[in-house]
Amino acid sequence: xxxxxxxxxxxxxxxxxxxxxxxxxxxxxxxxxxxTFVLTAFSFEVILKLLREGKRPLQYFFGSDSKWNxxxxxxxxxxxxxxxxxxxxxxxxxxxxxxxxLAKFFQKVKPLRKIVEGLLGxxxxxxxxVILLGIIFYIYAIAGMYFFRENDPWHYRSIEITLTTLMGYxxxxxxxxxxxxxxx
Numbered sequence: 001x002x003x004x005x006x007x008x009x010x011x012x013x014x015x016x017x018x019x020x021x022x023x024x025x026x027x028x029x030x031x032x033x034x035x036t037f038v039l040t041a042f043s044f045e046v047i048l049k050l051l052r053e054g055k056r057p058l059q060y061f062f063g064s065d066s067k068w069n070x071x072x073x074x075x076x077x078x079x080x081x082x083x084x085x086x087x088x089x090x091x092x093x094x095x096x097x098x099x100x101x102l103a104k105f106f107q108k109v110k111p112l113r114k115i116v117e118g119l120l121g122x123x124x125x126x127x128x129x130v131i132l133l134g135i136i137f138y139i140y141a142i143a144g145m146y147f148f149r150e151n152d153p154w155h156y157r158s159i160e161i162t163l164t165t166l167m168g169y170x171x172x173x174x175x176x177x178x179x180x181x182x183x184x
Contacts (some may be wrong), residue, residue: 137163
């Protein structure tokens with residue numbers, strides 16, 4: 001039951017971070033109260049987990065969930081310290097870092113974990129696609145310099161500029177296509 005309460009607090013903290021993007025959120029008393037509630041709940045979770053270890057409180061940091069526990073402890077400790085500081089940007093940073101606690105939620109729910117594992121597997125494959133596209137763009141950039149530099153020295157004067165030109169053509173970037181691009 002307590003785990004569901006903590007997951008609810010994680011979701012609430014995530015919603016609060018999203019709501020903080022609105023201009024009037026800095027002065028909202030309700031946001032401050034909810035943020036204090038979330039921080040209190042997370043602090044209470046850390047204290048309960050430390051007390052659960054009994055006479056071996058260091059097991060909290062070196063046990064089976066040591067990575068998550070250490071992460072939670074650092075986030076809560078820094079958030080408690082920063083809650084006393086008036087630097088609003090530093091507090092925002094740790095509120096954003098608290099979003100990484102959502103990964104804990106993904107780890108516990110099996111269907112979500114499978115989706116995340118699939119996405120990570122897809123990202124690994126995408127790396128090879130990006131490398132292949134980089135090689136193809138490089139080859140076309142060199143060919144473009146050889147064939148088009150005389151007629152269009154503005155877009156084909158160096159590898160960097162030629163690669164930018166090719167990226168503009170590939171993405172159909174509107175700002176890229178200016179009057180110098182087309183010579184009829």
